[in-house]
Amino acid sequence: MATRPAIQQNPDIRYLGKLLGDVIREHGGDQLFQRTEEIRAASVERHRNEVPVDLRLGQLDLDDTLAFVRGFGLFSMLANLAEDREGMMAEQDMPFADALASLKEQGISSEQVSEMLDQALVMPVLTAHPTEVRRKSVIDHRVRIAELMRMRDAQAISTPEGDDVEESIIRQIALLWHTRTLRRERLFVTDEVENAVSFMRDSFLPAIPVLYRRWEDALGSRPASFLRVGSWIGGDRDGNPYVTADSLRFAQAFAAETVIEYYLDALHKLGGELSLSSELTEVDPELARLADASGDESSHRQDEPYRRAIIGIYNRLAATFEELVGKEPSRAAIGAAEPYDSPDGLQDDLRVVARSLTKAGGQTLASQGALGRLARAVRTFGFHLATLDLRQNSAVHERVVGELLANAGVEEDYTALDEEARIALLRRELASARPLRSQWMEYGEETTKELAILEATAQAHARFGPHCITQYVVSMAETVSDLLEVHILLKEVGLYRAGDTPHSAIQAVPLFETIGDLKNAPEVMRSYFGLPEVAAMASARGHQEVMIGYSDSNKDGGYLTSSWMLARASEALAPVFAEAGVTMQLFHGRGGSVGRGGGSAFDAIRGQPSGTVNGRIRITEQGEVIAAKYGTPEVAAVNLDAMVTAAMLATMEPERVPQDDYRRYAEAMDAVSENAFRTYRDLVYGTEGFVGFFRQMTPIAEIATLKIGSRPASRKSDDRIENLRAIPWVFSWSQARVMLPGWYGVGTALSQFEDKALLREMAREWPFLRNALANMEMVLAKSDMGIAERYSELVEDRDLAKGVFGAIRDEWQRTHDALLDATGQSFLLENSPRLDASIRLRLPYIEPLNLLQVELLKRHRSGEPDERIAEGIQLSINAIATALRNSG
Numbered sequence: 001m002a003t004r005p006a007i008q009q010n011p012d013i014r015y016l017g018k019l020l021g022d023v024i025r026e027h028g029g030d031q032l033f034q035r036t037e038e039i040r041a042a043s044v045e046r047h048r049n050e051v052p053v054d055l056r057l058g059q060l061d062l063d064d065t066l067a068f069v070r071g072f073g074l075f076s077m078l079a080n081l082a083e084d085r086e087g088m089m090a091e092q093d094m095p096f097a098d099a100l101a102s103l104k105e106q107g108i109s110s111e112q113v114s115e116m117l118d119q120a121l122v123m124p125v126l127t128a129h130p131t132e133v134r135r136k137s138v139i140d141h142r143v144r145i146a147e148l149m150r151m152r153d154a155q156a157i158s159t160p161e162g163d164d165v166e167e168s169i170i171r172q173i174a175l176l177w178h179t180r181t182l183r184r185e186r187l188f189v190t191d192e193v194e195n196a197v198s199f200m201r202d203s204f205l206p207a208i209p210v211l212y213r214r215w216e217d218a219l220g221s222r223p224a225s226f227l228r229v230g231s232w233i234g235g236d237r238d239g240n241p242y243v244t245a246d247s248l249r250f251a252q253a254f255a256a257e258t259v260i261e262y263y264l265d266a267l268h269k270l271g272g273e274l275s276l277s278s279e280l281t282e283v284d285p286e287l288a289r290l291a292d293a294s295g296d297e298s299s300h301r302q303d304e305p306y307r308r309a310i311i312g313i314y315n316r317l318a319a320t321f322e323e324l325v326g327k328e329p330s331r332a333a334i335g336a337a338e339p340y341d342s343p344d345g346l347q348d349d350l351r352v353v354a355r356s357l358t359k360a361g362g363q364t365l366a367s368q369g370a371l372g373r374l375a376r377a378v379r380t381f382g383f384h385l386a387t388l389d390l391r392q393n394s395a396v397h398e399r400v401v402g403e404l405l406a407n408a409g410v411e412e413d414y415t416a417l418d419e420e421a422r423i424a425l426l427r428r429e430l431a432s433a434r435p436l437r438s439q440w441m442e443y444g445e446e447t448t449k450e451l452a453i454l455e456a457t458a459q460a461h462a463r464f465g466p467h468c469i470t471q472y473v474v475s476m477a478e479t480v481s482d483l484l485e486v487h488i489l490l491k492e493v494g495l496y497r498a499g500d501t502p503h504s505a506i507q508a509v510p511l512f513e514t515i516g517d518l519k520n521a522p523e524v525m526r527s528y529f530g531l532p533e534v535a536a537m538a539s540a541r542g543h544q545e546v547m548i549g550y551s552d553s554n555k556d557g558g559y560l561t562s563s564w565m566l567a568r569a570s571e572a573l574a575p576v577f578a579e580a581g582v583t584m585q586l587f588h589g590r591g592g593s594v595g596r597g598g599g600s601a602f603d604a605i606r607g608q609p610s611g612t613v614n615g616r617i618r619i620t621e622q623g624e625v626i627a628a629k630y631g632t633p634e635v636a637a638v639n640l641d642a643m644v645t646a647a648m649l650a651t652m653e654p655e656r657v658p659q660d661d662y663r664r665y666a667e668a669m670d671a672v673s674e675n676a677f678r679t680y681r682d683l684v685y686g687t688e689g690f691v692g693f694f695r696q697m698t699p700i701a702e703i704a705t706l707k708i709g710s711r712p713a714s715r716k717s718d719d720r721i722e723n724l725r726a727i728p729w730v731f732s733w734s735q736a737r738v739m740l741p742g743w744y745g746v747g748t749a750l751s752q753f754e755d756k757a758l759l760r761e762m763a764r765e766w767p768f769l770r771n772a773l774a775n776m777e778m779v780l781a782k783s784d785m786g787i788a789e790r791y792s793e794l795v796e797d798r799d800l801a802k803g804v805f806g807a808i809r810d811e812w813q814r815t816h817d818a819l820l821d822a823t824g825q826s827f828l829l830e831n832s833p834r835l836d837a838s839i840r841l842r843l844p845y846i847e848p849l850n851l852l853q854v855e856l857l858k859r860h861r862s863g864e865p866d867e868r869i870a871e872g873i874q875l876s877i878n879a880i881a882t883a884l885r886n887s888g
Contacts, residue, residue, distance in 0.1 A: 004827055007837050012082035012149065016173075017075055023173045024071050035059060036071050043844035055848055057855075062868040065852060066875060072845050073879030074176055077138070079845075080885060081146055083838055084628065084635060094602075097218040099645045108652050110219050117223040119542075120615035121585065122647050124630075124640070125230035125389065126199070127622040128192040136195055137179055139627050143202075145172045146632055182874050189240075189247040192233045193254055199626055200385055201258050203636040204229050208380055209373035211637055215644075225380040227644055228387065230618060231255075236391040237453070238475045245452035248388070252460045252468060255385035257325045260317060263346070264329050266374045267314045273370055274306035274353075276360065284356035290349060295335040306353065313349050316340055324383060324463055342465055343382040350375045384468035390457065390506070391473040392450070397485040400447045404436040404492070405429075407443065419479050423531075426484040430491060430533065431498050451492065457506070458493040466505055473547055473587075477510030478517060480527050483534075484508075502533045507541065509587065513549030515557040515677070518569040521546065522576050529580035538582045543616060546573060547587035551726030558680030558745045563772050564673040571609040585616040600771070601639070605646035607767040613650040619643070623727075628885070657766055665766050668758055672749045680745035683807060684721060689800045691721060696795045697805075698732035699857060702873050734782075735880055736791040737850060738808060742779035747814030750822060763822040773819055774832070780816055781828045781839050782884055785809045787850045794857055846883045849876050 025033035042055050060068055094102070100110060148159070148169045156165055208227060216222050234251025237243035283305050291305035294312025301307050311334055318333035320340045340346050354371060402414040405425070412425060429436065437443070437451065460468050472486050486508035490496035495505045510528075512521040525546065529535050538544045548569060553562040570586060577584040590604070605617060621629065630636040657665070684690060695701065721729070733740045753759055762769045789809070795801035816828070829836035853876040860869045 004830075004836075005833065007840050009841065010079075010082050010086055012085060013079050013841070016078040016082055016145075016169075019170050019173055020071070020075055020078060023170065023177050024067075027174060027177050028067055028071070032064060032067050032071075035064060036068055039068070039848055040072075040844065043848055047840070047844045047847075055851065057848060057851055060852075062866065062872065065856075065872050066868060069849060069852065069872060069875040069879050070177070070181060072849055073181065073875065073882050074173070075845055076842065076879060076883035077142060077176075078145070078173070079842065080628070080882065081142055081149075084631075085146065085149060094645055094649075096215055096641050096645045096648070099649055100218050103649070103652055106654060110221070113648060113652060114219050114221045114223055116615045116651060117219075117226050117648070119583075120224075120226035120647070120651075121618070122227045122616075122644050123230045123387070123618040124621045124643065125232060125587075125618055126196045126386070126626055127232040127236065127620050128187075128189075128196070135179075135181065135183055136198070138176065138181065139631065141172050141176045141179065142627075143631055145169060148172065181878055182871070189234060189242050189244075190250055193247070193251045196231055196233050196626070197254055197258050197385070199630050200229060200255075201262065203630045203633050205259070205262050205377060205381065207633040207636040207640065209376040210633075211640055211644075212376045212380075213372065214641075225376065226615075227640065228380060229385070230389060231386040232389050232391060232620070235388045235469070236473075238391050238393045243453075244449065245456040248453055248456045248460070251388055252384065252464055253325055255388075256383050256464055257321070259381050259385035260321045260324070260383060261329060263374065263378065264314060264317055264321065264331060266370060266377070267310055267317065268331060270370045270374060271307050271310040271314070274310060274357075275304060276306050276357075277303045278305050279303050281360040282356075284352070284359055286352045287356035290352055295337070306356075309349075309353055312337065313346070313353075316349075317346060320346075320383070343378055347375065347378050350378065382465060382467055384464045387467060387471070388460075388469050389471045389473055389509075390453070390469060391475060391511075393475045394477055394482040394485070396446065396450065397474070397482065397489065400450045401426075401485045401488050403444060403447045404488070407438070407441050408436040419481055422479075422481040423484065426481060426488060427531065427533070430484065430487055430496070430502070433498055435492055436488070437492055450489065454489055454493045454495075458495055461495065461505060470506055471509050471545060471587075472506050473509045473511050475511050475513070476517075477512060478520070478524070480524060480531070483510055483528055501536050501540065503540070504537055507537075507545060509545045509547050511547040511549055511589065512569065513552035513556075513589070515553055515561060515565050518548065518553060518565045521548075521569045522572040525573060526576045526579075529576070529582065535580060538580065543583040543585045544577070544580075545585040545587050545618070547589055549589040551589065551730070554741050555721065555724075555726045555729055557677050558684075559676075559742050559776065560746045560749065560772065561673045561677040561680065563768075564669055567609055567768055570612040574609070574611045583614050583616060584612065585614070585618070586612060587618040587620075589620050600775075602642040602646045603767070603771045603774070605643065606650050607771045608650050609768075610655045613647055615647065615651045617647050617650075624881070624885070661765065664758070665762050665769070668753070668755070668762065669769070672753050675752055676745035676749035678745075679748040679811070683744065683804075683811075687804060687807075689797065690804060692797070693795055693800055693804045694721075694732070697791050697801070698736045698738075699853065699873065699877060700728055700732040702857070702860070702870075703728055703731055703735070703877060705870070705874065731881070734884055735850075735853070735877060737782070737784040737787045737846075738791075739779045739783040740808065743776050743783075743815050744808070744811055746776060747811050747816070747818050750818035751814050756821065759822045760824065773823060776815070777819055777823075777828055777832075778835060778839075780812070780819065781836070783812065784843075784847070784850075785812055787847060790851065790854045794854065794861070842883050846880060849880050849883070852876055853880065 021033065021037070024036060039055055039057065046055070100113060103113060104110070148165055151159060151165050152169070158164055159168055208229075211227070212223075212225070231251070234243065234247045287309055288305055290312055291308035294308045295315065296308045296311045301311075315333040315335050315337035316339060318329050319337050321329045323339045350371065354375065357371070398415060405412075405414045410425070410429075412421070414422065414425065417425065443451070457469055472490070474482050474486060477483065487496045487504060490504055490506055491498070497503045510521070510524065512518050512524075525544075529538065529544075548566050550562065550566065553565060556562070557565065573584060573586075586608075588604075590601075601619065605613065605619075608617075628635075629639040655662075687693075730741050750759060763773055764770070785808075789805060792801045792805040795805075820826070820828070823831070825831060829839070853873060856869050856872045856876065859866075860873060
């Protein structure tokens with residue numbers, strides 16, 4: 001049996017931890033430091049030697065408890081920062097250039113890859129799903145510490161501002177110590193928009209043009225802008241009553257303001273750089289005309305046509321900013337000018353500058369440096385920065401369309417019709433030019449609100465161009481009529497036009513999110529493509545998007561069944577699209593936790609079923625994952641390169657598993673999945689009293705008090721698991737260290753499968769099962785049934801608690817043992833030593849937080865009125881989530 005290696009602590013963690021200790025001693029007092037250090041040392045000893053040790057938590061009064069939790073939470077955040085830096089400096093899974101070389105060895109040329117990329121789309125889509133527990137102020141301090149650590153790596157003694165580097169790091173940690181961790185007020189949609197756009201401004205805008213330059217060098221050609229950015233924030237109103245037409249308008253205007261200000265700043269710097277004199281270099285006539293039209297009459301620049309041309313471009317872009325944003329830019333234009341009609345006009349002017357520079361000094365002057373980066377940014381981000389999706393529940397569309405039809409005098413009661421009759425009615429209305437709504441009619445609040453949002457969408461298209469909103473995601477899509485209803489609503493605002501060849505400026509995207517929906521997805525799409533008008537639109541567009549939901553499918557069917565049904569649905573959809581002659585574009589609704597599709601994005605994308613990526617993929621990025629993956633331009637570049645590389649490999653690589661083997665594996669997985677599904681459903685939906693057990697054992701009620709998002713925790717007011725949002729469902733189990741959505745049912749399914757040799761072969765040779773087990777293994781390593789049992793003591797019905805928790809504990813052990821047997825390991829994460837060390841380093845810092853949280857929950861639920869108890873619970877939730885990382 002293998003011996004577990006000793007933990008080799010990251011030197012940055014040791015360094016930052018020491019500085020944090022110094023800050024706690026100086027700013028919290030020596031007594032707090034000593035008590036914190038005693039608990040830390042006792043917990044480390046307990047985990048290192050696996051012996052019971054009294055952590056002496058009882059010595060902490062409430063004030064000390066709050067300070068202690070803050071300190072351990074800050075340590076976890078600094079440890080995360082150090083590990084992210086280590087990951088940045090380590091080898092990436094397979095950088096783009098290496099993947100390109102690998103494909104070349106398999107007979108796939110760079111030219112073939114370039115052709116694919118010209119038709120590709122890779123898009124991370126930022127959402128406001130509430131799993132980011134940290135305030136933006138805390139994240140900003142973390143980013144500054146990361147910047148200072150890079151200066152320290154370079155052996156810089158002082159910062160550009162003249163401050164000592166190490167003293168600056170200590171200062172940032174001290175600022176964190178004195179920064180309020182918890183939000184006092186709930187976030188508004190506008191706050192969520194501003195937070196997301198700040199990541200786009202600080203990370204995506206500088207990182208993506210640099211990445212394109214690397215890819216161009218590797219390919220030997222310049223691909224189209226296939227990597228773009230998306231967002232749901234301000235357009236996703238499924239279950240969020242606070243998203244309105246005003247929030248959509250704000251999201252669009254704020255994004256435009258951000259991206260155009262970025263261009264203006266880049267132009268200002270470019271003007272300073274392009275000091276070429278017409279007396280010393282050749283000037284293209286087009287460039288000369290651009291310079292003469294600038295209105296710049298300064299005698300200092302009469303022989304500097306490039307600077308004058310840039311001034312003219314700046315003037316036009318400043319006028320565009322005023323027109324689109326409604327205010328002047330921070331740096332005023334030199335003179336008045338006509339605004340650009342679209343980003344194409346700005347691109348054309350930048351091309352004129354580039355062509356002239358090419359004649360003057362070759363490609364080095366034209367395509368590299370600030371001009372090349374700016375030109376690529378404009379091609380990628382336009383004037384809209386990110387493509388904003390609309391999303392709404394199909395039940396809302398049904399009610400709104402029903403009211404519009406009724407008020408328009410349509411005799412049939414739409415909501416009472418069967419599916420066939422609904423489709424027939426909707427198709428008749430879509431073929432007609434007449435509108436359904438009238439300005440003389442009054443509509444209900446829901447219909448009025450939905451129509452206002454669609455009007456704002458039409459206005460956005462007119463102002464910011466058609467790329468600003470291109471998708472309308474339909475949650476709980478189960479039928480063809482669910483998609484046609486979206487076309488009806490778009491038609492009311494002029495975004496769907498009837499005719500011989502119908503046109504929709506925005507495509508309806510079905511979201512299949514339950515196990516049943518995933519199974520039915522191919523038939524729904526086959527029927528949808530069977531409608532001539534839909535087939536014509538999809539053919540003209542060239543692709544159709546389908547979204548598959550990881551979160552709700554997991555809550556519905558458990559981890560393994562959800563993962564397998566998502567793969568099966570993707571695979572089954574491929575021939576449906578092939579028959580229709582339409583490229584399939586899958587939108588993966590992933591979260592941060594394994595139970596919601598988390599884990600390595602590279603492995604997940606590369607491991608998609610053959611023929612399902614096709615160079616086009618969109619993936620949600622939400623909560624704490626956004627800061628972890630895109631917190632700085634450097635980290636963003638690594639993660640975006642990994643996403644693009646994985647999509648390229650998934651599209652171009654030959655099949656990694658022979659078809660005969662795949663058929664054997666799939667048949668086996670069908671049986672394993674069915675067993676896992678039954679086991680999971682028996683516990684979660686078939687156990688009497690389970691909902692009460694879950695709500696009392698976990699801090700779900702207390703999580704709902706955190707001000708981490710604008711949307712409610714449940715879609716409806718009842719207690720049913722079906723109506724609970726997947727995020728608090730997963731988050732709650734993580735806090736209690738059960739992590740149930742990431743593994744329950746798998747142990748029974750694997751242990752009862754008779755052909756263990758086949759399971760071991762599948763775990764070794766099949767990317768799907770290998771990735772699924774690797775992600776589950778991480779979850780099992782972060783869970784702790786000993787701590788979880790302490791949470792189960794919060795359940796009032798002791799017989800219920802013992803019965804349900806006993807089932808959970810037994811299934812955890814079965815899952816643990818079955819995983820080790822399938823993977824041939826002696827202990828969890830034996831084959832992943834870096835991850836093993838990372839988790840083992842954290843455990844001593846998480847356990848005291850869990851134990852304190854349990855005691856505070858007991859006191860809070862018994863009715864103790866001290867406000868510090870509720871604050872302590874919220875701080876502990878924050879600290880545990882930070883320590884566990886991908887828990888939401």
